[in-house]
Amino acid sequence: MLTYLVHRYDAFSAVPERGNPAGVVLEAEGLSAVTMQSIAAEVGFNETVFVLPSDRASLRLRFFTPGHEIPLCGHATMASLYALKTSGSTLTEGDSVTIETMAGDLPVRFREAADGTTRIVMRQARPEFIDYAGNRVALAESLGLAAEDLREDWPIVYGSTGTWTLLVPIASLEAFARMKPNNKLFPELLKENPRASLHPFCAGALNADADLHARHFSSPYSGTVEDPVTGTASGAMGAYLLSYIRKDDLSAGFVVEQGQELGLDGRVGVWVSRAAPDGPIEVEIEGTAAYVGPMTVRVGEE
Numbered sequence: 001m002l003t004y005l006v007h008r009y010d011a012f013s014a015v016p017e018r019g020n021p022a023g024v025v026l027e028a029e030g031l032s033a034v035t036m037q038s039i040a041a042e043v044g045f046n047e048t049v050f051v052l053p054s055d056r057a058s059l060r061l062r063f064f065t066p067g068h069e070i071p072l073c074g075h076a077t078m079a080s081l082y083a084l085k086t087s088g089s090t091l092t093e094g095d096s097v098t099i100e101t102m103a104g105d106l107p108v109r110f111r112e113a114a115d116g117t118t119r120i121v122m123r124q125a126r127p128e129f130i131d132y133a134g135n136r137v138a139l140a141e142s143l144g145l146a147a148e149d150l151r152e153d154w155p156i157v158y159g160s161t162g163t164w165t166l167l168v169p170i171a172s173l174e175a176f177a178r179m180k181p182n183n184k185l186f187p188e189l190l191k192e193n194p195r196a197s198l199h200p201f202c203a204g205a206l207n208a209d210a211d212l213h214a215r216h217f218s219s220p221y222s223g224t225v226e227d228p229v230t231g232t233a234s235g236a237m238g239a240y241l242l243s244y245i246r247k248d249d250l251s252a253g254f255v256v257e258q259g260q261e262l263g264l265d266g267r268v269g270v271w272v273s274r275a276a277p278d279g280p281i282e283v284e285i286e287g288t289a290a291y292v293g294p295m296t297v298r299v300g301e302e
Contacts, residue, residue: 023048040064066223072162074231103162127239144180159236229266
């Protein structure tokens with residue numbers, strides 16, 4: 001058995017224990033994918049991120065759920081870059097870096113907010129969408145809801161800005177507290193993309209400083225049930241609104257709240273823009289993080 005140091009950071013909150021926890025392994029060079037997967041499984045967070053050197057970008061990030069590797073994770077990106085920036089790492093000197101990910105090479109900017117917190121602005125991959133042709137009643141039931149809880153005038157679609165999720169518009173805020181997901185049912189319902197997660201969301205929010213409310217339920221293959229505050233899904237949600245709802249707008253900004261049903265209170269800033277109504281959409285998300293502390297995990301040798 002070998003021992004590895006993992007740092008816990010909570011993303012999308014400046015307050016520890018309030019955002020989405022991510023494991024961060026700062027010096028992962030030399031670790032195999034098998035070892036990374038074993039560490040992520042032992043840590044047990046929705047994602048653990050591994051920081052690696054890159055020959056084409058400022059650094060390389062690999063993201064693992066307890067069950068498998070994923071192309072991109074917003075909250076783990078926030079956590080790792082916040083960790084590097086606030087520790088004075090030479091990898092994050094200056095106001096911007098480029099990260100190599102399985103979803104492409106993505107630019108990231110740093111800025112200091114008025115309250116003194118380090119804010120991270122992350123470009124995401126170009127959004128993609130796929131129509132959902134499944135059973136709406138069964139989909140609602142898989143969330144512990146009835147069909148009338150789904151918003152009928154907004155489409156249900158798969159969306160990705162690096163990682164696929166099913167975007168499910170919900171009619172009211174009240175329904176979120178009633179959700180009881182059974183993610184074992186998801187693959188059979190999501191025939192077009194069986195490994196996707198589910199991301200129910202609605203217009204309106206519980207807090208005055210937010211515009212949208214969401215929850216995020218994991219694919220059963222990931223080894224978790226709910227992701228408290230999600231960056232890539234928030235980016236896909238912003239692109240969805242520009243693509244399907246605000247079709248004539250060239251840009252829009254939103255603040256997404258998430259995690260309240262879990263006793264957490266995360267915020268994700270989302271900016272979406274395009275040069276023409278039918279043009280490609282650029283997506284950026286913004287957030288911060290808080291350091292919680294170190295942890296050690298022991299995994300077997302290969």
